[in-house]
Amino acid sequence: MKTVSLVTLGFLLVGCDHSGGQSKTGNEPQVPADRPQGDRWGKIIPEKAEFHAASDVPQSQIRLTEKWYKVAAGAWGNYGPLEFWIVGKDEAAAEELDKKYCALRKRKDPTISLRHYRNREHNLVSYAKEGNAGLNTRRNEHGQWSGFIITMSAKFPGPGEEDYKPVVLHEYFHVYQHAHIHSRNEGKRESLNQKHPWWGEGGAEYMAQLLYSRQPGVRPGYLGEVMRRKLNSLKDLRDGENIRDIPYGPRGRIAYDLGAWFIAFLVHKTSEEAYLKGFFEDLNARGFEESFRKNFGISSENLLKEFHNSFLKLNLQDKMRIIPGKKNG
Ligand SMILES: [Zn+2]
Known part of the structure; x- marks a missing residue:
């Protein structure tokens, strides 16, 4: 258990995408800074998180993830929009899910470049290979869609480990933290959450x-x-x-x-x-x-x-x- 925890943390360091991981498409029209009208960033919302899983992920893992998301949102408030993406160990199944992921990104924000998504370095297949959990916060001056994407996998931690449960809570607490930072400016967001x-x-x-x-x-x-x-x-x-x-x-x-x-x-x-x-x-x-x-x-x-x-x-x-x-x- 001790070793497993240390390994988990090691992977968390690599996997938490705290840079925001946004696509910078260059000459897209700029969205007004901070929170324009109709933007519900930072507000408690009624919509529940979406769950997407690879074909080899058992229903029990989806239910487990959902359960601990509900514990977190119940304690700290339901923020979003939030998506969970769960991969297993099957790399082909993860690749299929990654295609769905890219298509959904494009549907939610037509200004983004699909090529960027297909070529990104840390995709769902790497989670199938390396395991780990991570949060990607999307909110910037370039993209239209702001939201949170949590990825869970089959190892480090796997759904059979106790650690899986607090890790879902850990990732969700990042949602809470970032929901309380309204700015779309990367530097300002970083200073409010601290760089280190x-x-x-x-x-x-x-x-x-x-x-x-x-x-x-x-x-x-x-x-x-x-x-x-x-x-x-x-x-x-x-x-x-x-x-x-x-x-x-x-x-x-x-x-x-x-x-x-x-x-x-x-x-x-x-x-x-x-x-x-x-x-x-x-x-x-x-x-x-x-x-x-x-x-x-x-x-x-x-x-x-x-x-x-x-x-x-x-x-x-x-x-x-x-x-x-x-x-x-
Ligand atoms: Zn973290």
């Missing part, structure tokens, strides 16, 4: 594991086990290194793991309400730093200092005190 993984990945990982740990049937010690395992990354943090400075890439896992701890620390010091509601609601109008200060009463720099210089220096037992136990169930 400590904030966005830390938040998605901690909130996913926290929500999962509260579900009926999940063992009481679950969250403690998972968070304790993430502390293994402490040994890879260099002297005086700040998690904020670690980019996606080979050392990204340190920022995923300790970023999750940073969000646990932040929520412990303030509240889930301040993080989930306060911070995200103020983010567009005030920007990252001002929303941080307003809702948490401290600058991000100072809280990071406190996290590195005081909290991370505590012994294991004292660190574990901030991880909430299961109240019931």
Whole structure:
């Protein structure tokens, strides 16, 4: 289980397409910035997610994915439009699904180039080969369609692994984060979610594991086990290194793991309400730093200092005190 989790995270680093992965078709007419009238980005919507699966994906996996999407949307609100694309291990079946994917992209946004989609590097066949889960957020100044695309696969994690469930929640928390950033400008979107993984990945990982740990049937010690395992990354943090400075890439896992701890620390010091509601609601109008200060009463720099210089220096037992136990169930 431990090895599997580490492998999963390794693949997540590669597979989460946080750049947006948009097609830049060049001379298309520009859509007005931010949220024009009729654009429901960031609003809770009644439409449920769409599910598309390759022919070798069992119904049980589609139902499992749908179940955990519903848990996430029930807890954090139903944002979208959202599509799930699920592949199995059969590469030919994944290729068939990829054709459907390209056709649907073209139908939803006729301005995009189909050739770009067919030639893209990380397509559904690569998910069949390599496994992994990922979110692709589409919202930019060039395309007409804004929305979220989550890809799930048959391994790292597979539907038989417990990890599959919190990973669906993790990907959905990215939907929540990105739904709260209205701008279509890539630079602005990146600054509000932070370029490096400590904030966005830390938040998605901690909130996913926290929500999962509260579900009926999940063992009481679950969250403690998972968070304790993430502390293994402490040994890879260099002297005086700040998690904020670690980019996606080979050392990204340190920022995923300790970023999750940073969000646990932040929520412990303030509240889930301040993080989930306060911070995200103020983010567009005030920007990252001002929303941080307003809702948490401290600058991000100072809280990071406190996290590195005081909290991370505590012994294991004292660190574990901030991880909430299961109240019931
Ligand atoms: Zn992620």
